[in-house]
Amino acid sequence: MLTDLTKLLRTSDLLWAWTGRNIRARYQQSVLGWFWAIVQPAAQVMIFSIVFTLFVPVDTGNIPYPVFSYIAVVPWTFLASSLPDMTDSLVANMGLVGKIYFPREILPVASMLARLLDFVVAAMLLIVLMLIFNMPVFVFGWIFIPVIVAIQIALILGLGLMCAALNVFFRDVRSLLVLGLQLWFYASPIIYPVTMVPEHLRPFYFLNPMAGVIEAYRDVLLNGQMPGLYLAISALVAGALFVFGYWFFKRVEFQFADVV
Amino acid sequence: MTLRVKFENVSKQYRLGLTRSSLPSILAHGAQRLLRRGGPENVSQRDFWALKEINFDLHPGESLALIGRNGAGKTTILKLLANITKPTNGKIESHGQLSALIELGAGFHPDLTGRENIYLNGAILGLSRRQISQRFDEIVDFSELAQFIDTPVKRYSSGMTVRLGFAVASCIEPEILLVDEVLAVGDAPFQQKCMRRIRGLIEQGTSIIFVSHNFYLVQAVCEKALYLKHGQIFHCGSAQEVIRVYEQDLHEERARKFAATEEHLAFDDDSQIEITYVEVCGSNGEQRSEHFSSREAISIRIHYNAYRALGKIHASVFITRADGLTCCMMRTMLDRVELFVDRGCGIVTVTLEPLQLISGSYFAEAWFLNETDSMGITSRPGRSDWFTVKGVGLSYTDTSGVFEPHTRWEHSHNQQGRFSSTNDMILESSVRAVVENSPSC
Numbered sequence: 297m298l299t300d301l302t303k304l305l306r307t308s309d310l311l312w313a314w315t316g317r318n319i320r321a322r323y324q325q326s327v328l329g330w331f332w333a334i335v336q337p338a339a340q341v342m343i344f345s346i347v348f349t350l351f352v353p354v355d356t357g358n359i360p361y362p363v364f365s366y367i368a369v370v371p372w373t374f375l376a377s378s379l380p381d382m383t384d385s386l387v388a389n390m391g392l393v394g395k396i397y398f399p400r401e402i403l404p405v406a407s408m409l410a411r412l413l414d415f416v417v418a419a420m421l422l423i424v425l426m427l428i429f430n431m432p433v434f435v436f437g438w439i440f441i442p443v444i445v446a447i448q449i450a451l452i453l454g455l456g457l458m459c460a461a462l463n464v465f466f467r468d469v470r471s472l473l474v475l476g477l478q479l480w481f482y483a484s485p486i487i488y489p490v491t492m493v494p495e496h497l498r499p500f501y502f503l504n505p506m507a508g509v510i511e512a513y514r515d516v517l518l519n520g521q522m523p524g525l526y527l528a529i530s531a532l533v534a535g536a537l538f539v540f541g542y543w544f545f546k547r548v549e550f551q552f553a554d555v556v
Numbered sequence: 557m558t559l560r561v562k563f564e565n566v567s568k569q570y571r572l573g574l575t576r577s578s579l580p581s582i583l584a585h586g587a588q589r590l591l592r593r594g595g596p597e598n599v600s601q602r603d604f605w606a607l608k609e610i611n612f613d614l615h616p617g618e619s620l621a622l623i624g625r626n627g628a629g630k631t632t633i634l635k636l637l638a639n640i641t642k643p644t645n646g647k648i649e650s651h652g653q654l655s656a657l658i659e660l661g662a663g664f665h666p667d668l669t670g671r672e673n674i675y676l677n678g679a680i681l682g683l684s685r686r687q688i689s690q691r692f693d694e695i696v697d698f699s700e701l702a703q704f705i706d707t708p709v710k711r712y713s714s715g716m717t718v719r720l721g722f723a724v725a726s727c728i729e730p731e732i733l734l735v736d737e738v739l740a741v742g743d744a745p746f747q748q749k750c751m752r753r754i755r756g757l758i759e760q761g762t763s764i765i766f767v768s769h770n771f772y773l774v775q776a777v778c779e780k781a782l783y784l785k786h787g788q789i790f791h792c793g794s795a796q797e798v799i800r801v802y803e804q805d806l807h808e809e810r811a812r813k814f815a816a817t818e819e820h821l822a823f824d825d826d827s828q829i830e831i832t833y834v835e836v837c838g839s840n841g842e843q844r845s846e847h848f849s850s851r852e853a854i855s856i857r858i859h860y861n862a863y864r865a866l867g868k869i870h871a872s873v874f875i876t877r878a879d880g881l882t883c884c885m886m887r888t889m890l891d892r893v894e895l896f897v898d899r900g901c902g903i904v905t906v907t908l909e910p911l912q913l914i915s916g917s918y919f920a921e922a923w924f925l926n927e928t929d930s931m932g933i934t935s936r937p938g939r940s941d942w943f944t945v946k947g948v949g950l951s952y953t954d955t956s957g958v959f960e961p962h963t964r965w966e967h968s969h970n971q972q973g974r975f976s977s978t979n980d981m982i983l984e985s986s987v988r989a990v991v992e993n994s995p996s997c
Contacts, residue, residue, distance in 0.1 A: 553641045
C-alpha cells in the first residue's frame, strides 16, 4: 500500500489536473459559481435555525443555534457531497478506465479534493458568523483543526474508495449510499447537541466517526477546549476504514476494465 | 534495451457471468452454486477465452499490426499492454514509456477548453505539467487548432477533437505507442500527417502496435503483422504476407457461409428465374484454379434456370474486392445489350478485356433485373467463388487505387527553356480499355 501511495504521489500532476477539471467543469456556465459552496449549507442552516429555535427548541447552551449548526453542516456537507461524487467517478469515466492506465484512485480522490475546496470556502462563512454573533475566538484551538480535517478526509477516502470500486460491479451502491447518508445525518450531532444523547448510549454513539469529528470542531472552535478521548476513537475508526478502503480498491482495480 | 514488449504464453479469460448486476440474478446464481455443491462445478460455459497462448515480441523501432475480425482479441492485447487488465495466464514484459491513442476524445472534458484539455490529457498519458508546457506550442501547431485553443471542446467537430487527441498522444515521443483504429476520423491530409508522424516516431525508435481494418494504413505503417482468430495467432509474419493470409481465410469462410445459406434458401422462393451459379474463367472459357493476370481477358459466366418465358430482361454484374470495395459494375442496360430469355436454362457471359484490376482477391456477383432495369427478379444474387488477380504490384497494398490501366509514359526535357509550372514534364497516360459484352444463352 505504501508503494501505491508513492505511485499516486508521482502522478500528482494528473491528480491536480483532474481536480481542476472537476472544479472548473462544475462551475462552468453557472452564474453564482463558487458562491454555491456557501449557498447550500447556509440555506440548510437557515431552515434548521427556524425549525429548532422557534418550533422545536433545541438547547445549545450559550451558543447561538445558527453557529452551532453551521459548524456541523459544513463538514457534513463535505462528506455528503464527496461520497456520491467519488462513487460516480469511476463509472462516469469508464471510457477512460477501459482504455488507458493510470492509478485509478486518482478519479475518486480528485472528486474528494474538489469538494474539499468547497469545504474551505464554506468554512470562511463560519468566521463571519462568529463575528456577527460576537463569539469569543479561541486561537489555540486552531492547531487541532488540521488533525480533525485529516481524520475526516481519511474517513471520506476510505468509504469513498470502497463505494467507487463496488459501484463498478453493483450500481445499487449509489442508491444505497444516498439512503445511508440520510440515516447517518440523524446519527450525527448536526441538528442536536451530543448532550441530548442518553448517557449510556454515548460510547456507542462515538463509534460514528462523524460524531467525533463534529463534536471536536465544536469543542475546539466554540467551547475553547481540547477535544476529548472520543476523537481518538474517531481517528481509529477512520484510519481503519481508510486502510481497508484503499486496500480493497487496489485489490479489485484490475477487474474494472473487464466489467465495463 | 533490446526488447520493448514480450508476450509469453499470454491467455486472458473473461467470465461472462461476472456482469450480473441485479439482486435476483445474484441470488439465482448463489442458489445454483449451493445446489451444485459436491458435484463437479460446471464453469466452462461461463468462461470465455479472449486470448489463448499468445507469444510475440517487439523491438525498438518495430511496428506490429494486429489484424482480425471483430472480437478476435486485438483490443484485449492492447488492454493487456496498457496495463488496464491482467492476463489470466502467462507473462507480459514491457519496457519504456507507453502512450496510447485512445478512443476519440475519451480523455477530454467537453466543458473545458482545448488548452485545459491538453494539460489534462497529457497528464493522463503520464506527462508532468512542465513537460506539457514545453511541448504545448508543438501540440497546438500539429493539431492546427491555434485559433480555437480557448474554445470549449464541446464546440469542436469530431475531426478537430481527434486532431487534438493525436497531437497530444504523439508529442510524448513514447517508447511504445498503441494506435487503435482512431485515425479513420480525420480528413485525408490530416491522416497523411499522422502517418508521417508515426513513421517519424518509428525512425526514432518508437515501437508501435497498430490495430486497423484499413490495410492501406497497415501496409503504410507496419512491417510485421499478427492475424488473430478466435483469440489465437493464426498467422504471423510480414504485414504483406499476413494480409494475404487473412484475405484468403476470409474468402474461404465467406464461401462456406454462402454455400450454407445457398442450401438453406434453395427453392423457398417463387421467382421465375434463378441463378444457379456464377463462374469466373479465362476468355476461352477455361476454368482456372490459379490467379488471373490483370493483363488478360476474363469472362464471367452467369448460369441460370428460367422457369417461364420472361422476354426482355437485364443483367448486372459487380466485382467486389476482399476489403469490401465495389470495383466495377457492368450492366446490360448501360451497354445497350438486350437479353431475351425463354423458358429453360442458359448462360450469360460478360468478358472484360483486359481485366485491368490490381493484385488482390475478388468475387463477382450477378443479378437479373426486369425489363426497365428497375427491379431485381432474382430473389438473391448469384455469386462466384473468389478469384485472385496478379497485377504489376505484389498486392493491392503495394499500390493504391483499383485498376491498372495500360500506360505509356513519355518524358521530354528542355534544358534551355524557361521554367514553367506545368510543361516541364509531360506525363501522358493513355487508357485503352475495351469491354465487350457478348451475351449468349
